[in-house]
Amino acid sequence: SQQGEEDPQALSIQEGENATMNCSYKTSINNLQWYRQNSGRGLVHLILIRSNEREKHSGRLRVTLDTSKKSSSLLITASRAADTASYFCAPGKGFQKLVFGTGTRLLVSP
């Protein structure tokens, strides 16, 4: 299937620290998308990295993609309490459905 599996399942850090989340997948992809979900809310698109890209930055976010290992990582630098949320990766292929895993629950304490 095209599901991404996030690791770790949960991550607890202090404000100001960096948070790294990893994603593994099994199929070929056109892109990989990262989303954030605050409790009870919708999925917010964070960043999309294409299969021919190795690294991408957006503000405090840095995403890497290694298609040979079928893995990606999301780094959030200088975390804030407002970053507390669940984070999901979703391998993308054309306009096909996204298949979500259980995500990484990030808790950033003040």
Added chain:
Amino acid sequence: EPEVTQTPSHQVTQMGQEVILRCVPISNHLYFYWYRQILGQKVEFLVSFYNNEISEKSEIFDDQFSVERPDGSNFTLKIRSTKLEDSAMYFCASTTESGNQPQHFGDGTRLSIL
């Protein structure tokens, strides 16, 4: 920034009743999706829609479900005879025809079946 909007934010319905969830996708988007998330579980795909027809549907999307694009802006999900297990957050998403673009999600409708 354009966004996907969903109404209502919360819908409470008696079991067996019909419910229609509404979505306004981003205006230049042509691919539309419905997902749902039962409390504490994963986000699950229901159906995708393009060019006025269903592109793909999951096994959850049985005969009780239907989708429609009644006009140029709305995209609806109808559940004909709701069951208790239909209680969930329902998310609409859309994306452009350009390819390699993200799906943008609405804030969801919380459906509670009594």
